Amino acid sequence: MKFSQSATVPAGREPLWQLLMDIPRVATCLPGVEGVEQLDGETYQGTLKVRVGPIALSLQGKIVLEEKDQAAWRAALRAEAEDRRVAGAMRGKSTMELKELSAGETELTVETDVNILGKIGEFGQPIIRKKADQMLTKFIDNIKKELAAN
Secondary structure (H helix, E strand, C coil): CEEEEEEEECCCHHHHHHHHHCHHHHHCCCCCEEEEEECCCCEEEEEEEEEECCEEEEEEEEEEEEEEECCCCEEEEEEEEEECCCCEEEEEEEEEEEEEEECCEEEEEEEEEEEEEEHHHHHCHHHHHHHHHHHHHHHHHHHHHHHHHC
16 A cells, blocks of 8 residues: 655754654654664564544564765665554555745655555445554654654
């Protein structure tokens, strides 16, 4: 399943990039994330608790930052997580690009290609897409608050 989402963030490209590359810090902006820790240079592990339809998930997994190209304002990460209790899992890759609109405004575009396995995948694309859109909206709101606080 592929998603393409974008949002305008009221911040310069450089401070937004610095926040997005601080994985443990930016993870706190994503609704449902509970604890992210760094395993090595580009690998992190954590838990995401989220409700999709009637199922409450506790996805535990790893995120690997595969690309970090500040010159192109582009980054990519790969994520793998599973919920053993519900017998569901997800594997995906996301790319992110920052486009400067003005000195104080940046467009953030996120492209995601994810495979959803097990019971979670039974809900179908419309429900999962709606949940992803809701999470991105809240994520952007939280990023705005985080940037405003610093």
